[in-house]
Amino acid sequence: MRPVYTDMGAKDTRSGFGAALLELGEKDERIVALSADLMSSVKMEAFAKRFPERFFQCGVAEANMIGVAAGLATTGFIPFVGTFANFATGRVYDQIRQSICYSGKNVKIAASHAGLTLGEDGATHQMLEDIGLMRGLPGMTILSPCDYHQTRLATLAAAEWEGPVYLRFGRPPVPTFTPPEDPSFQIGKLQVLLEGRDGVIFATGHLVWHALQASYALEAQGLSIAVVNVHTLKPIDEEGVVEWLERSPVIVTAEEHQMYNGLGDIISFISTKFCPRFIERVAVRDTFGESGKPEELLQKYGLTAAHIISAVERALEHQL
Amino acid sequence: MEQAHLEAIAAQVRRDVIRMVYQAQSGHPGGALGATDILVALYFAHMHHTPSSFSPTGLGEDVFILSNGHICAAWYAVLARRGYFPLQELSSFRRINSRLQGHPATKEGLPGVRVATGSLGQGLSVGIGIALGKRLQRDPHLVYVMIGDGELNEGQIWEAALFAAHHRVDNLIVIVDRNYKQIDGDTRAVLDTDPLEEKWRAFGWEVFSLREAHSFPAILSTLEQARSHARKGKPLIVIAYTIMGKGVDFMENDYRWHGKPPSDLEYERAIAQLPATLKDF
16 A cells, blocks of 8 residues: 555645754754844744844845854854745855855755745745755755655754755645654655656655645556655765666656756756666746746646646656 | 064065965965065964964964955965964965965865855955854954955945944954955946945944054054954954055056966066065975
């Protein structure tokens, strides 16, 4: 029997981050937090209230925030900087590159509101290139958890992990389907949610849930499609990916990110090196987003379970 | 330390700078020569630091950050002469497999460097972070950050200026290498930052003016004056009116010496003005 993942209640992944940050603050005095005037949106309020000495409001000045975090890390603290994904990456790329990554500083970048699903704010705020930006930086670790519980666990794990971490999560409530404590979540290891003989969907972030729905629907059609959660995009579990590439007749990737430089490219990179395969991508197709409700945006830009099913079908046709 | 001794060290550091840049046939001699006296004063007479056991965290000692990383030839020479790493290593400046990168870096583990700088505008923020870290850990030592005056064009500097005043980062002394030169010319022609002292005052900083930025008594008394204002609720800044290229007559006040090495002939002319006062590397 394949496991059945059910929605235990919709929750925003950013709240998983906020809960973990508070826990971390309680147990480790080295944890400090910095916000660029988005304390409540990024769910850092509880930490700020509980540990005012270890919280730094930076104002709408992200470049300085990154540098201050690098300085705090120099003296042995573990800073979490929190803002929206576009302000956490594109706006401060050079600061992350030089003051954090090249300098080897143990700073955790907590990026909320990633992807299209932040919704009504529109394309200025819908960051879809961040995985690519962060992936190019030597020494950067990229975590992209799939629900509330996993975002909490990823935050806790990021604090333990030595070196810079980019932690990507989102704004809207989404299904919670992984357990609160989950030994199968480990940085750098693929998480196999559903086994399958006929193919595999590699998914990350919010689209993991959609991939599960796609797999269940395909099961009704007699197809057994695995769902592998790629919550760690860097360092990628190369061995694990190769194993799935070798044994899966069809291969699909699914991400709430541009089709360039994200999960699709990461899997293709491994494929071209070890196991050349046809890969279908579900991703935003080289376009900016727009205002709308999260579900409307996923529908319009081709990121729903139905789109993943179509991608599996295209991959099957290609195989024939 | 006696003034004569500091002057001898500074003279040798200037000679080191010219030899390093000439041997590498690349580097930034102008700003390095201009900042030499301040760096020597900081490292040989003013700061509390432990060259023999460099700690990357900088806890328990004063910390210096060179935010205008391109003038690192002078910083490297000062660090080597102060005992942070072997003098001979200066000959590896800007060469392959060297710890003395073209701009300061931590990756190769060069003692004295705690953060990479070079892309401008970033070192001040990092220095503020270190100052906050020291405050949280009840470390009474200070953080010194040198910034270039071309670097003042960077928006991040002014983000940092707002932040430090707002958060009362008062264990920090910034030194502006105010030589009025940047790559494309005079700062007043490229992007004017005057009136500079008024700007920093308006941002809530305590401003100290160092008019004689090549006189050791003046440098040391201004630094001491700044230090005496530490922990009084305001960040501190020294505007140091330096002369770019100081010590080599044809480089002085000439912005074209920002980032080019001397030719053979220019090297001979320069080195003739900088006799060895200590042993060459």
